[in-house]
Amino acid sequence: MLKLGAAFAALCIWAGAVWAQADAIGYVKTVQGGASVSVGGRAQPAQPGTPLYVGAVLRTDKDGSLGVTFKDNTIMSLGPDTEITVDEYLFLPGSGELKLGANMLRGTLNYISGLIAKLKPEAVSLKTPKGIIGVRGTHFLAKVEE
Amino acid sequence: MKPVEGLVGENRCRRWLALIAVVIGVTGCASGRSYVVLVPDEDGTTGRVSVSGAKGTTWLDKPNEGTVIGAPAGEKFVVAKESLTKEFGPALAATPMKPITFLFYFETGRVTLTRESEASVPSVLDAIRKRPAPDISIVGHTDTVGKNEDNVALGWGRARFVARLFESNRIGTDRISIESHGEKNLLVPTPDNTDEPRNRRVEIMVR
Structure with missing residues (x-):
């Protein structure tokens, strides 16, 4: 019985890990130089395959760049000395729950919108210190200086 | 709308400088250089973005049309392709493959x-x-x-x-x-x- 309990606990942990993986909202695809992804204040060096979760902070160094693709095919690529947080992300097309809210603090960004902007344009917004960019599609560049 | 090379919002920058140079020793106009530029899609079409700040909303809907974030509504410019490559080269080079x-x-x-x-x-x-x-x-x-x-x-x-x-x-x-x-x-x-x-x-x- 104890064995069974341990097996069940192991299964729960495994299921939890699988769930966490399934929860990823996107992945890092390209990295040059210094770049990091952090969630909950803990930064880890970015590499192709690093998962993104809601709240992720994407950051590049002076020599860095970083490209990510979200589950809805939204693409963001960051030039050097750039910081962007992904505050909100929901992609459940079946139930119409769609949201992409990001905050660009500084740097340069190449943005190619995906399915969320196509299905529900008003659900996409990119905040900057001086204003908000609303995305009706599809490809734009933004530079933010502090 | 006229083409702008590199330094975006230069006129606006001078206005600001005139206003605030008295208060602080301004070294440049970095604060005026936050901007957005709409570029054509891969298939040749161009989308649409809005940029909303304290002075209203500007819509961009033409290739290489840009606006300074926070500029008065409707104030737009066209950016030369070369200056985009200069400013956004590394960001563009980092673009992941299209799904x-x-x-x-x-x-x-x-x-x-x-x-x-x-x-x-x-x-x-x-x-x-x-x-x-x-x-x-x-x-x-x-x-x-x-x-x-x-x-x-x-x-x-x-x-x-x-x-x-x-x-x-x-x-x-x-x-x-x-x-x-x-x-x-x-x-x-x-x-x-x-x-x-x-x-x-x-x-x-x-x-």
Whole structure:
């Protein structure tokens, strides 16, 4: 019985890990130089395959760049000395729950919108210190200086 | 609208300088250089973005049209391509590959690929392997022959078949998600109980 309990606990942990993986909202695809992804204040060096979760902070160094693709095919690529947080992300097309809210603090960004902007344009917004960019599609560049 | 080289919003910058130079020893106009530029899509069309700040909203809808974030509504400029490359070169170079979708078709009522789809497997595997850290969504579909719940199960079977096919070809499964839409999401709309080969498919989205 104890064995069974341990097996069940192991299964729960495994299921939890699988769930966490399934929860990823996107992945890092390209990295040059210094770049990091952090969630909950803990930064880890970015590499192709690093998962993104809601709240992720994407950051590049002076020599860095970083490209990510979200589950809805939204693409963001960051030039050097750039910081962007992904505050909100929901992609459940079946139930119409769609949201992409990001905050660009500084740097340069190449943005190619995906399915969320196509299905529900008003659900996409990119905040900057001086204003908000609303995305009706599809490809734009933004530079933010502090 | 006139073309602007490099320094965007220069006039605006001078105005600001005149206003605030008295208060602080201004060294430049870095604060005025936050801006957005709309660029054409890969297919040649151009989308639309809004930029809203304290002085209203500006819509960009033409190729290479830009606006300073926080500028008065409607104040736009056109940016030369060369200066975009200069400012956004590294960001553009970091662009991930565009996501791509493949379709595999199946024999009626079965988890067996059609001969054509079977033949296309190697090229699909090659395309996936060319991508850094691919993440893949696999969605199984059926035609409308048979009961809805049976088709949900058949869709799952087809999706799992494709996932196993990738796994046996050493494509990492840690970033694969699978689901079934059964007969709910037809590629070709048909009435119920219609044998339609194009609906018996698995969609594979590779990012």
